[in-house]
Amino acid sequence: MKYNFVDNKNRKLMTGAEVCVQAAFDAEAKMMYGYPITPATEVFTGWIKRGGAYLQTEDEIAAGFAICGAILAGQKAFSATSGPGHILMQDAMSMAEGMRLPFVLIVGQRGGPSSGTVIYSQQEVILSCFGGNGEGLRLVYSPSSLKELYQLTRQAFNDAWQYRFPAIVLTDGYMLKTRGVVSLEELKIENIPPHQLVPEDKVTHWQNIYTFEDDLYYEINSAKEDFHKIADEIAKAEKYLTADAEILLVAHGIVGAVAKEAVQELRKVGIKAGMFRPITLRPFPKKELDKVCGWESVKKVVVIESALGQLARIVRDQLAPEIDVSFEYLQKPGLGIEVEEIVKFVNK
Amino acid sequence: MTYKILLSGDGGQGIQLVSDMLAQAAFANGFNISQIPNYGLEQRGGVSLSFLVISDQEIAYPRFTKPDILLIMSEQARIRTEKNKNGNLILDVQDYNKKLEENNIFVKSYNIFFLGRLTKILEEKGVLKKEDVFNLLEKKLSTKMNWEENKKTWELAIRN
DSSP, X not given: OOOOOOOOTTOEEEEHHHHHHHHHXXXXXXXXXXXXXXXXXXXXXXHHHTTOOEEEOSSHHHHHHHHHHHHHTTOOXXXXXXXXXXXXXXXXXXXXXXXXXXXXXXXXXXXXXXXXXXXXXXXXXXXXXXXXXXXXXXXXXXXXXXXXXXXXXXXXXXXXXXXXXXXXXXXXXXHHHOEEEEOOTTOXXXXXXXXXXXXXXXXXXXXXXXXXXXXXXXXXXXXXHHHHHHHHHHOOEEEESOTTOSEEEEOOHHHHHHHHHHHHHHHHTTOOEEEEEESEEESOOHHHHHHHHHXXXXXXXXXXXXXXXXXXXXXXXXXXXXXXXXXXXXXXXXXXXXXXXXXXXXXX | OEEEXXXXXXXXXXXXXXXXXXXXXXXXXTOEEEEEEOOSSOTTTSEEEEEEEEESSXXXXXXXXXXXXXXXXXXXXXXXXXXXXSSOEEEEGGGTHHHHHHTTOOGGGHHHHHHXXXXXXXXXXXXXXXXXXXHHHHHXXXXXXXXXXXXXXXXXXXXO
């Protein structure tokens, strides 16, 4: 047997949680507020073990508002949570959206509704993108590998502090708990430094509640415009063999990585498959999706996810209405999806 | 080339240790690995699983239902992995009971026996080196109780 051996220089065995912790340290985050919940606990304990400053609050609501407070004082603070904890965290996340606070949250999706399973799902997509009483003006990144998890966690801190929107790194139990091989040495990423949002030397009145409807309306519109201005720069997708694709697989996160392998398998049996993987779910890479789906060659879009249509809802919403393409769905709420299943589904 | 290995047993039998040693040795030999335990609510007294993938390619996804090699170390594990049996290589403790008893192998050392067996299989495929696995094992267990027993078990498993 002949193998492609890899040089182990700069390669490390790390879990997803360890990758997140490394990224948070490298991003020069200074404080973590949180409450342990599987499968995100090891981000918290890993941070603590490595000497990161932290506070374990009584619940995720308190952790979330503590982050808002720390950020107002100019501190790079963050948290990691999952499932029911994520629901509670959305209270403060909504405030961060309203006040334009660079709130960074790592989410490890577990099964739902409610306590569901402690294991895995892709069921926190809508919650991440549109949780809270607001308009979904936040940044949501969905990594598909440990390396991308590192890159996007760094980017989440940078974009949040540069553009002043809350940011979620949307991962899942499998990704956080998996130990794999990563090389982070060659990734050189500059940090956007934090800055104090409230001056110390004078009294500032900074609202998060408005007396008149028009005031709130003005604020939301101004945030919306800012969000649209940066959307093209931040929105990203991975496209794989889309140029002549007749069947386009759309998947995000770890399922995106599986879909990519499925494309390779389908090509081997003569099926012209391609893959579109949104790397950001908010803002969504709408222009790229329109472009790919608008090609004549594309006959069918298959949206694949470990949820009952959360990604599908976003994809259909974002796709330009004049693009006429048929949809099919492979949906396994709370369950992993393997390459063979996708191949079988497409090649039926 | 990709090997998918599913290790199963009762919690406390040392399944994760077996997985950890194999993963580290394969990694040291220049392979990509991915490794994920089951981490449900049943950890105490329940079934312990480890999904281990060793490959010279990028590994996209850590889970699988059809392993190339399946280790079964208990009755509960046998039932739990029923759906994972599919013409693969199966190492089942019930097929080794006689050998283990004849050689007076401690029940607590059974995982070391199967670590040795798996090491032998994977070394023949060029995936890892048995010296690496033994060194990792020695580092981990030589100062703990029953090291002599574990060493004897390892030697038996590797020898034949």
